[in-house]
Amino acid sequence: MASDSVPATDRGLAYGDGMFRTLQVRAGRAVHWERHVEKLAADCGRLAIACPAADVLHEDVMAVTAEQPDAAVKIIITRGIGARGYRPTIDARANRVVIATPLPVYPERYAMEGVMAHLCRIRLGTQPALAGMKHLNRLENVIARAEWEEGPYAEGILCDEQGDVISGTMTNLFILEGERLSTPDLSRCGVAGVTRALVLERAVTAGIASSIERIALDRVVRADEVFLVNSLIGLWPVRSIAGKAVRTGPMASRIRNWIDESGSPR
Amino acid sequence: MASDSVPATDRGLAYGDGMFRTLQVRAGRAVHWERHVEKLAADCGRLAIACPAADVLHEDVMAVTAEQPDAAVKIIITRGIGARGYRPTIDARANRVVIATPLPVYPERYAMEGVMAHLCRIRLGTQPALAGMKHLNRLENVIARAEWEEGPYAEGILCDEQGDVISGTMTNLFILEGERLSTPDLSRCGVAGVTRALVLERAVTAGIASSIERIALDRVVRADEVFLVNSLIGLWPVRSIAGKAVRTGPMASRIRNWIDESGSPR
Numbered sequence: 144m145a146s147d148s149v150p151a152t153d154r155g156l157a158y159g160d161g162m163f164r165t166l167q168v169r170a171g172r173a174v175h176w177e178r179h180v181e182k183l184a185a186d187c188g189r190l191a192i193a194c195p196a197a198d199v200l201h202e203d204v205m206a207v208t209a210e211q212p213d214a215a216v217k218i219i220i221t222r223g224i225g226a227r228g229y230r231p232t233i234d235a236r237a238n239r240v241v242i243a244t245p246l247p248v249y250p251e252r253y254a255m256e257g258v259m260a261h262l263c264r265i266r267l268g269t270q271p272a273l274a275g276m277k278h279l280n281r282l283e284n285v286i287a288r289a290e291w292e293e294g295p296y297a298e299g300i301l302c303d304e305q306g307d308v309i310s311g312t313m314t315n316l317f318i319l320e321g322e323r324l325s326t327p328d329l330s331r332c333g334v335a336g337v338t339r340a341l342v343l344e345r346a347v348t349a350g351i352a353s354s355i356e357r358i359a360l361d362r363v364v365r366a367d368e369v370f371l372v373n374s375l376i377g378l379w380p381v382r383s384i385a386g387k388a389v390r391t392g393p394m395a396s397r398i399r400n401w402i403d404e405s406g407s408p409r
Numbered sequence: 410m411a412s413d414s415v416p417a418t419d420r421g422l423a424y425g426d427g428m429f430r431t432l433q434v435r436a437g438r439a440v441h442w443e444r445h446v447e448k449l450a451a452d453c454g455r456l457a458i459a460c461p462a463a464d465v466l467h468e469d470v471m472a473v474t475a476e477q478p479d480a481a482v483k484i485i486i487t488r489g490i491g492a493r494g495y496r497p498t499i500d501a502r503a504n505r506v507v508i509a510t511p512l513p514v515y516p517e518r519y520a521m522e523g524v525m526a527h528l529c530r531i532r533l534g535t536q537p538a539l540a541g542m543k544h545l546n547r548l549e550n551v552i553a554r555a556e557w558e559e560g561p562y563a564e565g566i567l568c569d570e571q572g573d574v575i576s577g578t579m580t581n582l583f584i585l586e587g588e589r590l591s592t593p594d595l596s597r598c599g600v601a602g603v604t605r606a607l608v609l610e611r612a613v614t615a616g617i618a619s620s621i622e623r624i625a626l627d628r629v630v631r632a633d634e635v636f637l638v639n640s641l642i643g644l645w646p647v648r649s650i651a652g653k654a655v656r657t658g659p660m661a662s663r664i665r666n667w668i669d670e671s672g673s674p675r
Binding site: 149151158242313 | 413414415416417418419420421422423424425426429431456457481483485487492493494495496497506508510513531534535536538539544545546547548549550551552553554555559570578579598
């Protein structure tokens with residue numbers, strides 16, 4: 144069974160040597176479960192962390208949500224206990240933590256009318272060896288999120304050192320230009336979330352052109368629509384960035400439907 | 410009292426949101442204690458983490474070494490328990506972990522004859538907001554240390570994206586050119602350790618010119634001496650990097666004496 148604490152010698156604590164997922168459980172079902180567990184295994188695989196089997200994790204998720212069938216569930220997989228020193232122990236048994244919390248409640252207008260976004264001052268560093276993974280080294284996100292208080296801004300937009308837009312602090316970003324969807328290239332920094340992957344797949348099915356590429360900030364501000372996605376919020380349109388108005392439009396609700404519809408039960 | 414486990418909701422585990430130190434206890438005394446505790450407080454201060462008082466930490470260190478008066482001690486300070494989400498909770502009480510392990514035993518020839526160093530393939534990413542701190546986001550070091558097996562190499566040399574040398578995976582680096590000491594600028598990446606600071610201070614006292622600057626790899630390989638320092642090893646001369654011979658000389662043992670002498674008791 145997953146534990147509610149980790150030993151002080153766990154490498155997840157010592158070095159952030161692990162991965163995590165955050166997902167919804169609705170009516171006792173883990174939404175987009177296969178996507179989450181595949182992404183978790185893929186991320187662990189990149190760093191040779193021994194990811195527990197999907198069924199084991201699913202049992203944990205069901206156990207922690209047994210008394211709250213609607214919940215946000217966080218799964219943390221660490222490389223396990225380590226001796227002192229950075230060298231990964233080859234035979235380490237991964238530790239896992241599975242936590243359920245109440246689903247966050249956001250104002251309904253975030254999804255309907257869109258959100259105002261802060262433009263983060265911190266720039267994401269470039270590290271291809273870590274880019275795309277949802278690993279436990281998240282101080283950049285912590286620093287970014289500390290830039291603004293609760294208040295007008297629902298999310299912050301992160302750029303890389305070149306000034307290209309990468310994502311929100313907790314979301315992936317898409318822009319619509321004419322009939323074309325684009326989302327930032329995450330091969331140098333950022334987290335490639337499962338909702339982003341889902342949207343890219345559904346765009347293909349729907350016959351909507353889409354691309355993964357470098358996207359400068361001014362292109363985002365001039366786009367026909369901008370939206371933020373993740374597994375907890377679904378989709379929020381963006382209506383301003385750093386006080387500059389951003390256009391909203393009908394594609395947002397269409398894509399939100401893709402995300403909601405495809406939350407098919409396991 | 411410091412705990413031997415942390416709650417699953419600790420932000421140190423969730424995001425690497427914390428700092429650490431590794432130091433020696435010798436005959437029941439914490440070596441370079443003031444330096445370590447000042448650096449820990451300064452690092453915590455940069456991220457607004459509430460670092461426990463020095464006396465509290467010292468009591469912890471003495472408690473965990475009560476039955477092993479010679480030990481390596483690791484202190485981890487995390488921002489504490491967090492709600493879900495990256496936003497730092499302003500009033501969080503820091504958690505602390507203090508662990509003692511036996512002092513590592515390295516071959517005596519490492520200090521006397523020098524070590525062979527691997528040249529790491531991973532390049533350190535640039536992040537001024539985190540540079541210099543010994544924070545818990547250490548996946549780059551983990552990936553770097555996984556590049557070589559135990560064997561000929563005692564340490565790996567890390568460069569930044571520009572190809573300038575930054576440090577070892579667990580050590581700071583100095584070069585001697587003629588009568589002049591230099592150590593890499595760590596304002597964009599790397600950890601500025603207390604032994605590095607000590608060497609820079611002692612160089613001033615000893616009337617040896619020293620500088621902190623960008624240092625290209627070929628300059629390191631051509632230097633008159635190259636050494637690696639940290640709180641556990643003291644000083645190791647480098648005698649080769651990626652198979653290329655590096656000169657050794659008499660400054661290494663002089664500087665090792667600075668480090669050893671100045672391990673004055675608290």
